[in-house]
Amino acid sequence: xxxxxxxxxxxxxxxxxxxxxxxxxxxxxxxxxxxxxxxxxxxxxxxxxxxxxxxxxxxxxxxxxxxxxxxxxxxxxxxxxxxxxxxxxxxxxxxxxxxxxxxxxxxxxxxxxxxxxxxxxxxxxxxx
Amino acid sequence: xxxxxxxxxxxxxxxxxxxxxxxxxxxxxxxxxxxxxxxxxxxxxxxxxxxxxxxxxxxxxxxxxxxxxxxxxxxxxxxxxxxxxxxxxxxxxxxxxxxxxxxxxxxxxxxxxxxx
Numbered sequence: 001x002x003x004x005x006x007x008x009x010x011x012x013x014x015x016x017x018x019x020x021x022x023x024x025x026x027x028x029x030x031x032x033x034x035x036x037x038x039x040x041x042x043x044x045x046x047x048x049x050x051x052x053x054x055x056x057x058x059x060x061x062x063x064x065x066x067x068x069x070x071x072x073x074x075x076x077x078x079x080x081x082x083x084x085x086x087x088x089x090x091x092x093x094x095x096x097x098x099x100x101x102x103x104x105x106x107x108x109x110x111x112x113x114x115x116x117x118x119x120x121x122x123x124x125x126x127x128x
Numbered sequence: 129x130x131x132x133x134x135x136x137x138x139x140x141x142x143x144x145x146x147x148x149x150x151x152x153x154x155x156x157x158x159x160x161x162x163x164x165x166x167x168x169x170x171x172x173x174x175x176x177x178x179x180x181x182x183x184x185x186x187x188x189x190x191x192x193x194x195x196x197x198x199x200x201x202x203x204x205x206x207x208x209x210x211x212x213x214x215x216x217x218x219x220x221x222x223x224x225x226x227x228x229x230x231x232x233x234x235x236x237x238x239x240x241x242x243x244x
Contacts, residue, residue: 037197079139116158117155117157117158
């Protein structure tokens with residue numbers, strides 16, 4: 001941090017122009033994942049069964065649907081940033097760009113499927 | 129060293145196998161009773177208990193999760209600049225194993241023995 005102009009040091013953005021934002025968001029979602037995954041594991045373990053009727057009835061309640069939505073957003077954002085770091089560390093040629101694009105397609109596609117499914121169950125009881 | 133690279137391996141395993149299983153479960157539940165039965169058939173036997181695939185994925189992913197959680201907390205401590213002394217650093221790496229093994233056993237004892 002010793003080089004550069006004074007205003008540059010104050011901004012702290014560095015050559016990537018985004019500063020420590022990615023790093024900080026990764027730690028922030030680690031914390032929210034910690035809480036949400038504990039909630040998820042305890043809830044799943046305490047459900048009387050995991051059959052269709054029980055799971056649908058559970059996911060229809062606001063106190064299950066909302067944490068479940070937050071969990072998907074938090075976990076998916078966290079592993080998008082984690083896998084992005086892994087790709088940037090190990091892929092050095094043009095395949096890096098391809099891998100990053102595929103990662104984003106994967107995360108957004110899977111996330112959309114999960115969010116839509118949770119909302120459908122919550123609002124309509126999962127009826128096909 | 130091993131625990132550090134394992135943090136990436138466990139993370140990548142959950143981002144692929146774990147995420148696919150979670151989304152599959154949610155999509156199946158939102159697609160109706162027949163689709164949900166198809167999802168359960170993948171993991172359970174006819175009487176409702178877990179089959180071999182169910183046990184491998186269930187125990188494997190829960191252990192993977194607890195190990196990632198343990199090494200993740202260890203990294204959060206190192207992020208604030210602490211725990212870089214060789215001895216305590218090594219001990220905390222070993223503690224992540226103790227934690228993940230114990231947490232996985234306790235989780236499954238609760239599911240299979242306490243709950244029945």
